[in-house]
Amino acid sequence: MKVADNINPNIYEKGSAREISKTDLDEDLKDDFDQREIFDIIRNICDPEHPLTLEELRVVEENNIVIDNKNNTVHVYFTPTIPHCSMATLIGLSIRVQLLRALPSRFKVSVEVTEGTHVSEHAVNKQLADKERIAAALENNNLVQIINQCVKSV
């Protein structure tokens, strides 16, 4: 068995569930998408190496999400636990797949590594931005299996 890249990562506190406000319960008001909602969709994705969520490892954080309701765009920046993490692409792919399944099709989604946190950040970003490579990856059963296992607990 391959030993994980980062055997002993730092673990952080899990945030509490979003509190349900009065406006949430009001039938007539329209709730816009916000950072927190996108974060809630991806926080529970599991790390491929540890039984921990991306939130606990601080791979994704609420503040690293940019959303624009008017122009229908979502940018997610994620931070690998160590700069030479070989799983970075896989994590990015999981986030992308999850957002693809869980967001309305009007949004244009981009997933990138936070600047300066990975040795080959440009290569990873390029791969994640390439629609055809993503589509090809999702044809690969082994890969889909790993991704499905990561997003299962969401």
Add this chain to the structure above:
Amino acid sequence: MDPIWFKEDLADEIIKQSYIFNETQSIVTDIVCDRIDITKIVENMAGVLTHRDAENREKGMRFFTKLLKDLPQSYLNQMQVNFISKFYIDRLKDNHRVIPAVLEGYLAIMDMKNYEIKLCGEYFNILFREIACQSQLRQDRLNIYLTVQKVLEKDIDYLKSLGPDFVFGLISSMDGERDPRNLLFLFNFLPNFLAHIPLGHLVDEMFEVISCYYPVDFHPSPDDPAAVSRDDLAKALCPCLCGAQEFGEQCLVLLIEKLDSSLRVAKLDSLRLLTESCKKFKPETYSPFLKALWSSIYREISHKTDEEIKMAAHEALSALVANLATSHNTDQSFENFVKGIIISMQTSVAESTTVAQFVHATRVLLSVANSSKESCIIVARSMIPAIISYYEFKTSAKLQVASLEFIGDLYDLAKHWDVLNDLEKQANEIIPLCLTSVSEPTKEHQMAGFKTVIKTIHALKPDLVLPFVEILIHIVQHSEDDDLLLISIGTTNAIARKYPELIMDLVVKGKCNMDNIMSDKTNLQKRLNLLSNLASIDDFTKVILEEMLKIITLDEKNAYNIVEALNTSLSNASLYTEEKVTQIESDHGLIDSILSWLFKEIKSASEESLLHGYTLISNTVCSLPGDKQILILARHSPNIIEKCQSEDVYFPLLECLYRSLHQNINDPTFDDILKLSLKNALTSKSVFVRTRACCLVAHILNKAEFGQTFEMLYELLKNYLASCSKDNEDICSPLIHLYGWIVKALILRGSDVFTFWLQKILLTITNPECCKDGSEAIRLIMTDQPDSLNSRLHCRTSILYKQRIFQAFVTMSSKLGPFDGETKEAYLLSWAYVLEKAPKTVLNIEAAQIMPLLVDALEYDNKDLLVVMIDVLTHFVLMKNLLVAQSFQTILPRLVKLSEYVKSMDVRIKSLQCLYEIANAYKTALLLPYKTDLLFDLAPSLDDKKRLVRNMAVRARTRWYLVGAPGEDKTE
């Protein structure tokens, strides 16, 4: 003619194996009646007992054994028993075929009254020499063990005198036993044996024979009807392994070895063995192993996911510490061990960055402190100061809250072990820390601080009361948060119990002085709540209540607030006991004051404020003993009844006085009151009065004594309703409402006549004009009302009444119909109310009848109906009911349609949740045909305007994506 056993032909008869084996009972009768001597019978059997064929000798012995078993145990005299015993012992040397009968027979001999225990010495001698136990059949082996057990029960001292040879014999006969039932017997028997019989030089051999089964690895065969489970065996084996102090060292070596194994059951068994062994072994047994034990236990405690192992490890640790603690005066190792644990846990506490890590470390410490008085002192002495300084340098709010909770728990343990005197210095530091915490602006800090103060109230010094009171009163006046208000009041109450004088000066006569409160109107209610809570403490009752009642009688404007505050506090039974309320009533005349206030206000005040008054009266009445209740009634009811006759607005006063009477109070005026209530229930213009009247009818019916009293009232009710129901159309709706109350009252007292009234309600559902009232009545029956028909108000209640209604409803509704449009909706709605409250397990039985209703209901545009029906559907889905799967073709499109139901987000959320659960529950093969369509249909919900709906849509859609996809691990 004499039967055969009087002749020598008996032997031949036995050889022939004929009916004779069934005749032993007659032979025994003959022997007991002295018609024949047992010697004679044996003589007649001679031919078969000494036959040269082993096969026939076996038959002879079998017959003899059967005879002995049937004989009364006290019949044979000592000489006869001796003789027969000698004969049997001699037979042990015979052919192997004969042995089973001998073993069984000897067991019967040992039970005889005149059996001398010393005879068994020779028996065992020959037995162990001549017979290899493990080559016998299962039952015969068991018989051998049973003989040993018998001797152990009869005469332990004799067994001891048999010495090591006997022990060795037993060891060799047990060695290699494989049958689970026999093993279970041995494991149950051995601890007793080991506890009494010294093993001498055979300790190692004995331990080896037992320990070879450890850890038990056994799977019962699937078709065994009375299987012995692995856990039974493992549980029984534990006490054997630590049955004798001499096993100590070997047992611990074994246990540590198995703790390090990678097998989960081995770990669990070892931890349980350790727990068990701590009850038996002396503390010094553990000294050489403590390091190894702690490192293994700690490893298991740190287990991330397996809760069962974690719990077992905690228990083992507690047991070990408790055992070691018995040597705290003589041996240093206990203290060193506990200190070692503290040091390593302090490191983990210091390193922890999340609450989970912190709690994990502190739980270990709590386990240690929980296990003995001595360890509790050591842990608390070093951990309280450590945590206090930890609180100061860790700034994360969650960790600070967790540390406060830990200190509170530790203090509780110290209280439990009664060691607070040894901890005075440390405990004094706790309250200032709480003060720091409650001074923070966040709710979490304040809540945690107050909770800890309540726990550690004994350590509160008078000089800190003032700062706490300042903060508490500030919160009471300004906080909007209910939890925080509640705990602040609780804390004030706790402080007041410890320092009544201080709180009296600072709060009751100081900050919350009545005059003061009344002049300052802001947050009046909250401060009144505080005061009415404090009034439950004896020292305060008089002062506060007198003030309050004075205001109720004099001041009209704010009396309402006081009534509300009193009502809230008095209905809290843990605060105000029945005795306390009775005392308040007799000392201060609470009911009188409230009644006169109500009389004054009844026509002007709002319904809500009056309601507080009514509830307050009924709650006070219900706490009074029967004789006091009668007095109250006698004083007030004539006047009120008279007023009611002319104006129905006074009726609620009457109702609140009568609502909570004891069952045995029987007043001749009840007839009139029932009539009056019925009249009001049907004809009053006010909905409130009608409901109160129905409620009183229900209470009177429910409480009436069984027998004549009830019959008379019931007749009266029936006659009254029969006389008025036909002619007047206005009373149709109130009448159906009243039926609902009657059904509820009757079913709660366990009376079967409720079906008559339920039938009437069901008939109304088929009528388009009043079907809505019918389903409302059903709702009323199924819902619990806080202020009526419960045991606090001395009503009869039956726990399973909802189930009975459900069953009655199922039978009755099958005869109803046909329905159209409106009535169908009301019909489904009534079903919904019944299904919503009926116990879910009962629904499963009637699934076939309910399913079509669910499917139908999904098409109606009625929010209440949809919410309940989708819930019930989801319940069936969770039960993996196949009926749901059979209607997927209809259900799924309807649910999808409901996921865009505009009028209610609840319906949208619930239908999406149901779709999610469907994907979770059923086999892939059943779901796959619908997957593509569903993924497409669920997309619009992802952009729903409500976030809560979107969240559920995300769950449902991502779950459906996994259906049949690689990586979905579904056990099918």
